[in-house]
Amino acid sequence: YRLYNIQLIQTDKFKEIAQQEHLASFSIEGERGNIYDRNYKKLAVNVNVQSLFAIPPLVKNPQESAQKISSILNLKTKDVLNKLNQQKSFVWIKRKLSDKEVTEVKKLNLEGVNFLDESKRYYPKNSLASNLMGFVGIDNQGLEGLESFFDQELKGLPGLVVMERDASGGKVPLSIKEPTAHIDGNSIVLTIDEVIQFITEEALNKAFQESKAKAGIAIVAVPKTGEILAMAVKPSYDPNYFNQYPRDLWRNRAVTDSYEPGSTFKVITISTALEEKVVKMDDQFYCSGSTKYNGNIFHDIHQHSSQDLTGIVKNSCNIGVIQAGTKLEENIFEKSIRRFGFGALTEISLPGEISGLVRSTKDWSKISLASLSIGQEISVTPLQLIMAISAIANRGTLMKPMIVKEIIDSDQNKVKIIKPKPVRQVVSVDTALTMTKILEQVVNDGTGTRAKLMGYQAAGKTGTAQKFDFSTGRYSEDKYSSWFVGYAPTDNPQISILVLLDEPKGSYYGGTVSAPVFQEIASMVLPYLSIPTDEK
Numbered sequence: 001y002r003l004y005n006i007q008l009i010q011t012d013k014f015k016e017i018a019q020q021e022h023l024a025s026f027s028i029e030g031e032r033g034n035i036y037d038r039n040y041k042k043l044a045v046n047v048n049v050q051s052l053f054a055i056p057p058l059v060k061n062p063q064e065s066a067q068k069i070s071s072i073l074n075l076k077t078k079d080v081l082n083k084l085n086q087q088k089s090f091v092w093i094k095r096k097l098s099d100k101e102v103t104e105v106k107k108l109n110l111e112g113v114n115f116l117d118e119s120k121r122y123y124p125k126n127s128l129a130s131n132l133m134g135f136v137g138i139d140n141q142g143l144e145g146l147e148s149f150f151d152q153e154l155k156g157l158p159g160l161v162v163m164e165r166d167a168s169g170g171k172v173p174l175s176i177k178e179p180t181a182h183i184d185g186n187s188i189v190l191t192i193d194e195v196i197q198f199i200t201e202e203a204l205n206k207a208f209q210e211s212k213a214k215a216g217i218a219i220v221a222v223p224k225t226g227e228i229l230a231m232a233v234k235p236s237y238d239p240n241y242f243n244q245y246p247r248d249l250w251r252n253r254a255v256t257d258s259y260e261p262g263s264t265f266k267v268i269t270i271s272t273a274l275e276e277k278v279v280k281m282d283d284q285f286y287c288s289g290s291t292k293y294n295g296n297i298f299h300d301i302h303q304h305s306s307q308d309l310t311g312i313v314k315n316s317c318n319i320g321v322i323q324a325g326t327k328l329e330e331n332i333f334e335k336s337i338r339r340f341g342f343g344a345l346t347e348i349s350l351p352g353e354i355s356g357l358v359r360s361t362k363d364w365s366k367i368s369l370a371s372l373s374i375g376q377e378i379s380v381t382p383l384q385l386i387m388a389i390s391a392i393a394n395r396g397t398l399m400k401p402m403i404v405k406e407i408i409d410s411d412q413n414k415v416k417i418i419k420p421k422p423v424r425q426v427v428s429v430d431t432a433l434t435m436t437k438i439l440e441q442v443v444n445d446g447t448g449t450r451a452k453l454m455g456y457q458a459a460g461k462t463g464t465a466q467k468f469d470f471s472t473g474r475y476s477e478d479k480y481s482s483w484f485v486g487y488a489p490t491d492n493p494q495i496s497i498l499v500l501l502d503e504p505k506g507s508y509y510g511g512t513v514s515a516p517v518f519q520e521i522a523s524m525v526l527p528y529l530s531i532p533t534d535e536k
Contacts, residue, residue, distance in 0.1 A: 030156015031119060031410070032140050033187035035133065035147075037194040038229075038405055044133055044147070046119035050102050051095040058112030059084050065110050069093060072104045095138050096120045121147075127238045129197050131252040132231050132350070132403070135239035144242075144250050146403070149351045150188050153407060157183040184410040191227035191402050196220055196525050200230035203520040204499070208234040211482075211504035211513050217254050217382045218517060219498045220525060223390040223487060225420035226399030228348075229495065229525075255346075255353040258379035259481045259500065262465025263316045263447075263510070265375030267389060269325045270313055271435050272336040275427045278327040281309050281434070285320035294366040298322055298374075310438045314446030316462060318374050325373025330361045333369065339426045340388040341398055342380055348401045356380045375465060376475075386498040388426075389461070389485045392439070393493035396432035398423040436490050443486065450515035451486055453523055455533030460486020460518065462510035467503070479503050484514035488522050494531050497521055 035044035052073070059065055066081035073080075073094050083091045096118060097105070105113075121136045134145020142151035159182030200218050208216035216234040221227065233253050237245035251257075273279040287304035290297055300318045304311070312320030325333070338344065343358030357379040359368075364377075371377040383401060391398040400421040407416040427435075439459035442448040447462040463483030466475040482504055487496040499514040499521075507513055 029119070029140055029158050030182035031184040032121065032136070032156060033154040033185035033410070035154075036187060036189045037192050037197070038190060039193065040189065041194045042124055043129065043190070043192075043194070045122055045124060047122045049096045049118055049120040050115040051118045052093040052097060052105060052113065052115055054084055054091050054093055054113045056084055056086050056088055056091060056112065060111045065108075065113065068108050068110070069105065069113070072108075073097070073101055121239075123239045125194070126240065127236050128194070128201065129192060129231070130236050130239045131233040131250070131254075132192070133239055134250075134351075135242045144351070145252060146188065146190075146350065149349055150404070153188065154185045156185040159183075186410070186415055187408050188404050189406045189408060191222075191229065191405050192231070193229050195528060197230040197232065199524045199528070200521050201232040201234075201236075203517050203524075204232045205234055206520075207499075207501060207513060207517045211501050211506065213482075213501040213505070214503040215253055215257075216502070217498070217500045218521065219254055219382060219386045220521065221386055221390055221401065221496045223393035223399070223493045223496050225402065226387070226390070227402045227405075227420070231403075251352060252350060254382045255348065255350050256381075258354055258356040258381050259502070260378065260465040260468065261375040261380050261385055262463035262481065262483060263318075263375055264385060264389070264461045264463035264483045264485050265378065265380075266313055266316065266321045266373070267392060267435065267439065267461050268337060268340055268342075269321055269333075269373045270309065270438070271392060271427050271431055272333060273324045273328060274309075274434055275336070275431045276328060276332060279309055279324050283309055283324075285309075285312050285317070285323045287312075287317050287319040289319070291319045291322060293322060293326060293370040296367045296370070298370060310441050313438045313461070314441045316442075316447045322370045322373050326369050328369070330364060330369055333372065334358070334361050336426075337372070337378070339398075339424065340391065341384055341423065341426075342378065342388065346381075346383055346387055346401050348383060349403050353383075354381060356384055375463065382498055382500050385483075385485060386496055389498070390487065390493075390496040391426050392432050392435050393459075393487040393490075393496050394432075395429045396425050396427045398426050439486065440490055447509075447511040448484065448486070448515050450511060451484060451518045451522075453488060453519060453526070456489040456522070456526055456531070457491070457534055458486050458488040458518075458522065459490045460484060460515070462515060464508060464510045480508040482508050482510045482513045484510050484518045486518055486522075488526065489531065489534055491534070494529060495522065495525055497525075 062084040066077050070077040070080045134147040136147050137143050142148040160180040204216045204218040218232045220230040231254050237249045284306050286306050289303040290299045304317045345353050345355050409415050436459050443451050443458045448460050451460050465481040467479040469476040482501045485498040487493040497518050499517040501513050504513050
């Protein structure tokens, strides 16, 4: 009866057991797609590497093998031995070995131990755009940055590999049976230009080092389309060795961190005041160095006496801007701030974006209208701020920021083309053009003269924001965020640039530490983009 039972009734079960004895199967990943810059320069690719595995029942002398392997691969002997003693038909010993490790292990000529080809992510430009790119884990899964956000798009579909071994003792030849097909992932083409990214990182890094700042951020965008040409963050890291850096360096501060915008926000205040017709260009604003608003005294570092609208922006006069801003109704100002995109996600295709902080008027204090006018009581991400200023450059139209241009398959066919997307008109064309004229004067003979360009007219705004100290509940006396944000050439803006140095030591005015970075980036990028100079 037992023989009958085995032969007839339990045939399938015993077949399965026999197969398990002879077969080892595991999945093999499809090739991950590449990441390219806008000109198809490779920023993230795959390289072939070898991974070491064992078939424990075939390992002759586990103790000796473990000792030899562990000394070459810098592993603990007991960990390797545990793997070699497992009752399994397949175990990984170490994935993605270096060439030297492969050569040394092969020399050992160990039974029951073999190599499999795998692919490893490689970033040929090292730390270039690393906070944007992110990185992948051992199984090629995206863990940070674009690698994480587009993981489903980039990663391929796995196929199955079945390995066969015979039942004799000796050294067993392994035959790999026909794998089931895997599918390669799609590649993404960024809006980033590798050359502009390099220029931006170099200029930012120089200022970051010289100012001994806590962090630095610089973004270059195209006002008309919302395309991001460069996004640089300091300090940064090399994604090829990401685990050798503190986690704090991995994030992309341009979207994950928010800051008070300080005087850069005066652009929003004055644009709104012009749009709502509560001020005119020839209105006069008197600055004695301080002003009282609803019982609170606001200060300025200079006594500017009497100035017109251009004057209060050009000189970054707190008192004059408060006089203009407090002519607005609270709910109208709040609506305008939100229309410019503050307090909401830009929905850029990057992980970890935050919306910053814009409080509803019901939560405002009696001085909030004045504070907001000069960029206090609000926090913004650097990306939100450059998009808002780009809207002024773009004749009042706010664009959605773009970081990816297209998605292509492994045969280079375009799977998806991403087109520029207008979000809304934030101010009229007239207001935007008037604001540009005012911002030109900031650069020509105001607080932003260090942003002045040879051969191109620039417009922009400086900002020096005292940082709020939550431990004391007041603004810090020695910690500042130093901003410059602007665009050029003003007759047909081709690029907008934001520069932020967070907590620089020594000089901390935006016009002194951040404006020169704008100047350095713009004076190299405009000729690189073949933008003709203005004869005037």
